[in-house]
Amino acid sequence: VRTPVVVEEPALVEHMKWWGWGRESVSFSHSDKPDLAPFVRTNIGLDITRPPAQPPAFADLTIPDPTLPEPLRAALTAAVGAEHVHTDAHMRVVHAYGKSLRDLVRIRNADLGRLPDAVVYPDGEEAVRAVLAAALDADAVVIPFGGGSNISGSLEAPRGETRPVISVDLGRLDRVLEIDADARLARIQAGALGPHLEEQLNAQGWTLGHFPDSFSHSTLGGWIATRSSGMQSDKYGDIAEITRAVRVVTPAGVLATRPVPSQSTGPSVREMILGSEGRLGIITEATVQVHRVPEERVILGYFFPTWDDALVAMREIAESEASPTVTRVSDANETRFSFATRRKGSLASGLVSAGLKQYLRRVRNYDLEQMCLSFIGFEGTPAHVKAQRKLVGEIVGRHGGLCVGTGPGQLYDQKKFDTPYIRDFLLGQGAVADVSETSASWSQLGPLYRGVVARANKAFAEIGVDGWIMCHLSHSYHSGACLYFTFAYSSPVTLEAIEGYDTVKSAIQQGFLDLAGTLSHHHAVGVEHAPWLGDDISPAGVRLLTALFDGIDPGHNLNPGKII
Numbered sequence: 423v424r425t426p427v428v429v430e431e432p433a434l435v436e437h438m439k440w441w442g443w444g445r446e447s448v449s450f451s452h453s454d455k456p457d458l459a460p461f462v463r464t465n466i467g468l469d470i471t472r473p474p475a476q477p478p479a480f481a482d483l484t485i486p487d488p489t490l491p492e493p494l495r496a497a498l499t500a501a502v503g504a505e506h507v508h509t510d511a512h513m514r515v516v517h518a519y520g521k522s523l524r525d526l527v528r529i530r531n532a533d534l535g536r537l538p539d540a541v542v543y544p545d546g547e548e549a550v551r552a553v554l555a556a557a558l559d560a561d562a563v564v565i566p567f568g569g570g571s572n573i574s575g576s577l578e579a580p581r582g583e584t585r586p587v588i589s590v591d592l593g594r595l596d597r598v599l600e601i602d603a604d605a606r607l608a609r610i611q612a613g614a615l616g617p618h619l620e621e622q623l624n625a626q627g628w629t630l631g632h633f634p635d636s637f638s639h640s641t642l643g644g645w646i647a648t649r650s651s652g653m654q655s656d657k658y659g660d661i662a663e664i665t666r667a668v669r670v671v672t673p674a675g676v677l678a679t680r681p682v683p684s685q686s687t688g689p690s691v692r693e694m695i696l697g698s699e700g701r702l703g704i705i706t707e708a709t710v711q712v713h714r715v716p717e718e719r720v721i722l723g724y725f726f727p728t729w730d731d732a733l734v735a736m737r738e739i740a741e742s743e744a745s746p747t748v749t750r751v752s753d754a755n756e757t758r759f760s761f762a763t764r765r766k767g768s769l770a771s772g773l774v775s776a777g778l779k780q781y782l783r784r785v786r787n788y789d790l791e792q793m794c795l796s797f798i799g800f801e802g803t804p805a806h807v808k809a810q811r812k813l814v815g816e817i818v819g820r821h822g823g824l825c826v827g828t829g830p831g832q833l834y835d836q837k838k839f840d841t842p843y844i845r846d847f848l849l850g851q852g853a854v855a856d857v858s859e860t861s862a863s864w865s866q867l868g869p870l871y872r873g874v875v876a877r878a879n880k881a882f883a884e885i886g887v888d889g890w891i892m893c894h895l896s897h898s899y900h901s902g903a904c905l906y907f908t909f910a911y912s913s914p915v916t917l918e919a920i921e922g923y924d925t926v927k928s929a930i931q932q933g934f935l936d937l938a939g940t941l942s943h944h945h946a947v948g949v950e951h952a953p954w955l956g957d958d959i960s961p962a963g964v965r966l967l968t969a970l971f972d973g974i975d976p977g978h979n980l981n982p983g984k985i986i
């Protein structure tokens with residue numbers, strides 16, 4: 423049964439703050455998280471109770487005039503309509519970069535880099551084709567734009583780019599076009615933001631099941647172009663599995679693959695588009711796996727006595743017949759951070775009552791400094807959820823773990839939307855905070871974790887700061903899992919300070935490669951991770967990708983400089 427989906431015209435895309443994460447109306451508040459200030463003071467020696475420094479006023483920025491030759495402007499206008507070709511300063515700044523730490527520090531220092539000369543909003547594949555043809559005719563650079571949430575430097579034009587730069591915002595392509603209920607596949611336009619896409623699917627009783635922490639501000643096309651992973655990937659898969667077919671406007675014409683469950687057609691062209699970061703063309707739509715909205719969804723909290731116990735338990739859960747949607751466990755540092763950032767008055771705020779602490783210490787022999795908080799999610803029919811909880815409960819119990827109910831589930835849901843706002847707040851206070859993530863096999867995760875923490879601490883010492891590093895495991899697979907590190911330290915938020923940041927970030931990234939991990943599990947390559955690509959996929963792998971990019975885009979018009 424194929425159902426065309428009819429939706430209301432959405433409101434014009436609301437972009438994120440030009441200088442930071444999320445909606446203009448939302449920011450970090452102390453009253454919400456009273457435990458954070460003492461935590462930050464203790465761990466990185468910074469007082470965050472002062473009024474934060476603000477980003478520069480937009481009016482004070484120096485914005486160069488756009489360079490848009492008249493014939494190109496005319497061709498873009500013919501392609502999308504005059505009201506959908508923007509050359510005003512705000513539009514150009516919003517589309518210039520993503521939300522990496524480097525992006526945010528540079529913005530705070532009014533270092534805007536190479537802005538696009540025009541932002542265009544096509545409304546369908548025909549318009550995208552016309553835009554690309556116009557750009558190639560004029561030898562312009564084309565950069566597809568989804569939500570602008572990437573943190574790998576995947577959007578910015580090279581600084582010295584002398585050709586016109588066109589940002590192609592897919593925001594008007596935001597429809598679920600069709601659902602095939604028998605095949606459990608949906609055709610969805612690439613510019614659909616997470617909430618709008620889920621809303622359309624939910625209205626028919628379906629879900630994509632892809633919930634990255636950036637869900638509110640990222641798009642299907644962006645997820646595909648960066649090989650994204652959502653928190654419930656244990657059940658639903660990464661976007662690489664979820665995406666069954668793509669339509670992409672390339673310089674060689676429209677590339678369309680078939681939405682079949684599997685195929686034997688040589689190297690996978692679908693896979694070539696996954697993670698292509700706009701270098702092979704503009705994704706206009708994808709056919710993706712969808713699932714019935716589950717009857718029940720529960721996220722339970724568990725404590726483990728130590729990180730090592732937790733890692734073994736996660737591995738055994740992955741090996742077992744249990745099929746949780748989420749498996750996540752924080753190391754001892756991240757556990758303490760989670761407690762410090764829970765919202766006042768929430769269910770989760772009573773998570774570690776004095777009574778529970780006493781029980782854990784006296785009866786269970788926990789060292790509370792080493793204790794690790796885990797979230798495990800279950801979905802399905804009530805009977806399925808019950809059986810899964812039992813299986814997981816037995817494994818957790820064998821490793822000294824303890825279920826602490828649904829309160830932490832609330833903490834988990836709340837944290838994923840709050841944490842990005844904390845990063846901007848900390849930048850205003852004079853602290854740098856960023857993330858690096860990898861994946862490795864179960865046999866390598868323990869040594870990789872210890873090695874990366876040691877390297878980060880050495881790097882903190884090298885640049886002379888009291889640094890903080892914490893980690894969680896998430897996204898479990900048959901053979902391994904993702905480790906996600908967050909680090910922070912007090913620092914002037916200046917362009918010069920980026921050098922110190924590079925020392926720490928590079929030490930962590932190099933640690934991943936030296937210790938059998940990959941350069942990124944789900945944040946893609948961009949320019950941030952490009953230096954490690956050869957180590958990751960071997961020089962021959964880099965040659966293959968170079969040939970692919972050069973073959974389809976000999977003029978290097980498509981998002982040049984990313985990945986390689």
Ligand code: FAD
Binds near residue numbers: 633639642650701705
């Ligand atoms: P953009 O940032 O707009 O673009 C990213 C790249 O994709 C660019 O190279 C762009 O040219 C290309 N692109 C975008 N749309 C298209 C298209 N239609 N055709 C061709 N190329 C295109 N990532 C995760 O995977 N999981 C997470 O949980 C997660 N959490 C995050 C939390 C925060 C706070 C932040 C800031 C980022 C997070 N990210 C996460 C990273 C980011 O959200 C992802 O990389 C996301 O997939 C980017 O999607 P986007 O629509 O914002 O793409």
